Amino acid sequence: MQVVNSRGGGSFLLWTLVVQLVLCGSGVYATDGTKSCELLNDSVSERKILSRLESLAHKNFTAEAKIGPDSYTYVFQLCGDAGGFPGAGLVQLDNNKPESKPTVVGLYNATEAMGGSDWVMLIYNNGDRYDAHCSKETRRAMIRISCKKKADMGQLKVVSEDRQRVQDCFYLFELDSSAMCEAVESHISAGSIILIIGFCVLAVYLIGGFLYQRLIVGAKGMDQFPNYAFWVEVGNMTADGCDFVCRSRNRENAPAYRGVATEPLEEEPEERDDHLLPM
Secondary structure (H helix, E strand, C coil): CCCHHCCHHHHHHHHHHHHHHHHHCCCCCCCCHHHCCCCCCCHHHHHHHHHCCCHHCCEEEEEEEEECCEEEEEEECCCHHHHHHCEEEEEEEEEECCCCCCCEEEEEEEEEEEEEECCCEEEEEEECCCCCHHHHCCCCEEEEEEEECCCCCCCCEEEECCCCCCCCCEEEEEEEEEHHHHCCCCCHHHHHHHHHHHHHHHHHHHHHHHHHHHHCCCCCCHHHHHCCHHHHHHHHHHHHHHHHHCCCCCCCCCCCCCCCCCCCCCCCCCCCCCHCCCC
């Protein structure tokens, strides 16, 4: 009590204790996650499968089903008390009898887990016993959680209740979630990085040069293009180079024919031989 009533440090310790109690009560420190599930055959492989569902732990999922005049609501929680019922991983509520005791379909302290690359099958065992079906064995819930990238939490769906057996009856549910999807790693090559940098530099050069020519120099038309004269000269030189390299004719040999002159030919002076005639 002397520490609490002391000035400065005592008040700080008191407020720290209050904040910790509030956080614990609100569940911020509830980091057990899937560790709350007790596996029937605890193994590293099953525990690794459960760890993939960490983001779904301690969240209630509900689904409704109608069988003739009967209507039921199912509440599922991963490694937590479904609907607030201690030990129950999945419970069945009778909508026609809201005051009746809920039926526990499976307990999370009797869990089994198996899975593939994009799905997990979660099994809760040791639920309430059947009254007349399935040799009065305990109920069992099977929840298949599959990958769906656009479904963050997903919607619980009731697939079927198979109780027309002598034993090994079960309730089957489906749940889609993006937690089951494998993260796709994006790798950018060095060439792609160079191209991106080059396009960015080119864009800055063109936009900045255009604004400078337009606003500072006051250029109009094609003169707004940065270094327009230089790029025109580069284009002309490139065209000359292509013409020199790609033309197939031999430039050193003279053509095999001569063109017709366009200028009129000079008339040769007419030779006069009148002086040779006899007088």
